[in-house]
Amino acid sequence: MxxxxxxxxxxxxxxxxxxxxxxxxxxxxxxxxxxxxxxxxxxxxxxxxxxxxxxxxxxxxxxxxxxxxxxxxxxxxxxxxxxxxxxxxxxxxxxxxxxxxxxxxxxxxxxxxxxxxxxxxxxxxxxxxxxxxxxxxxxxxxxxxxxQTGILFKGVDALGRQESYPGAHQYWELKDRLHHALAQKPLGLxxxxxxxxxxxxxxxxxxxxxxxxxxxxxxxxDDDSRHPSRMARIRDNGARELELVRLVRSDPQWKNIFQVKEWDELVRLIEARQNWLVDHAAFDWxxxxxxxxxxxxxx
Ligand SMILES: C[S@@+](CC[C@H](N)C(=O)[O-])C[C@H]1O[C@@H](n2cnc3c(N)ncnc32)[C@H](O)[C@@H]1O
CATH class of the missing domain: 3.40.50.150 (Vaccinia Virus protein VP39)
Incomplete structure (x- = not known):
């Protein structure tokens, strides 16, 4: 390849x-x-x-x-x-x-x-x-x-997990499983x-x-000069997160991390979280x- x-x-x-x-x-x-x-x-x-x-x-x-x-x-x-x-x-x-x-x-x-x-x-x-x-x-x-999950940011990450949008608990659980699986099996490149x-x-x-x-x-x-507005930043980050899920999900070595319905659920939760963050962006950085x-x- x-x-x-x-x-x-x-x-x-x-x-x-x-x-x-x-x-x-x-x-x-x-x-x-x-x-x-x-x-x-x-x-x-x-x-x-x-x-x-x-x-x-x-x-x-x-x-x-x-x-x-x-x-x-x-x-x-x-x-x-x-x-x-x-x-x-x-x-x-x-x-x-x-x-x-x-x-x-x-x-x-x-x-x-x-x-x-x-x-x-x-x-x-x-x-x-x-x-x-x-x-x-x-x-x-x-x-x-x-x-947010880097070694320096554990404290902030823990606060992020206090997010209270519907499905927050499942969102973080699926993300943890995804990151854990990615860390176990290098991307190969x-x-x-x-x-x-x-x-x-x-x-x-x-x-x-x-x-x-x-x-x-x-x-x-939120005041990052790369984004014209806070809303644009939230949407941009959401799009990047969805892109990663799409790439990992379509790769034969990764796609079995989750069952199909769990992949679908993760996508739904990412979208739901983005909508929630629009009003509650305290820890989205x-x-x-x-x-x-x-x-x-x-x-
Ligand atoms: C994390 S990216 C960083 C790219 C760039 N320095 C930046 O910060 O935008 C790592 C880069 O290393 C390149 N790379 C990986 N293995 C390589 C190799 N054996 N020889 C040359 N480049 C390689 C990848 O193609 C990729 O562009």
Whole structure:
């Protein structure tokens, strides 16, 4: 089967979520976190549909960004977007993080945003990033912790479970079962999610020195600039939740998590919850933290 990350995480959901994370006022700060300065030749690994590369390219101008991903659809979309929006200094390429098609020491920096922690073999990808960067160049790997169910948000999650719309109890029960089943059986394309501390250790072992850590956060809330109104945000999140259910439900490896009537019930409950949230949106928010681990090619 051909590799297709876009089948489990759509272009639209990546574009929307990253627009919130890479807010304009953060972009210059992130360049520093990633160890980038003007004039550098930068490699971005796992660039998806080009959600970060344009900001990197603007920041390292007159340097350049080579952005690679294994998903052809993402690369095609990113190229079209660069053309449409007139981005310069970026080259997009279909390539595998495990076997980068570049000579040793070709780049001044290699970076990745949520592109390493999702791999089966993160060490191999980090080894490749180290290989293609010159000694003394920068290596940065960023990972994200997100979601109402993320480790940071257990307290808020518990409050969310106090929701009192009809069917709330079944909704959370089905969602718990769904998440539990998804966690047991990786999606096969990239899972499992490696915790940042494991990635940090791999970077050190693979020859990255002077490691430092930085982080920035965001709250995807009712006043979020990504949504014109609170109502639009509630509807958008509901649509994303339904899309996930539709994708999981149609996948042969997942569809038996629930019986048909339970899938139908989950869809009904998601829709019912969205209607309830319109008047009771107290806990419908999501927060995230992006952690950047960066250092120097020390081989
Ligand atoms: C969570 S997405 C992040 C995409 C992008 N960095 C962003 O934040 O919008 C993970 C990305 O890694 C890519 N990927 C997964 N395995 C890969 C591999 N072996 N080589 C290159 N890219 C890969 C996927 O296609 C996907 O675009």
């Amino acid at each position: 051909e590799f297709s990350w876009s089948a489990i995480q759509s272009i639209q959901s990546l574009e929307t979520s990253r627009a919130g994370r890479f807010q304009p006022e953060w972009r210059p700060i992130l360049l520093g976190y990633f160890g980038l300065t003007p004039g550098m030749r930068v490699l971005e690994v796992g660039c998806g549909p080009g959600t970060l590369a344009p900001y990197l390219a603007a920041g390292v101008n007159p340097g350049t960004v080579t952005a690679v991903d294994l998903d052809k659809e993402f690369i095609q979309y990113a190229e079209d977007k660069a053309h449409r929006e007139g981005h310069t200094g970026i080259r997009y390429l279909v390539a595998n993080a495990y076997h980068l098609p570049f000579a040793d020491g070709l780049f001044d920096a290699a970076v990745s945003y949520t592109g390493i922690g999702i791999l089966q073999q993160p060490r191999q990808a980090i080894r490749e990033m180290v290989r293609v960067v010159r000694p003394g160049g920068s290596i940065a790997v960023a990972e994200a912790v997100t979601g 990239g899972d499992p999610d490696w915790p940042p501390e494991a990635i940090w250790g791999l970077m050190a072992e693979e020859g990255v020195i002077n490691l430092r850590i930085n982080a920035w956060g965001y709250v995807d809330a 999501e927060a995230g933290l992006s952690i950047v681990m960066a250092g120097t090619q020390g081989l």
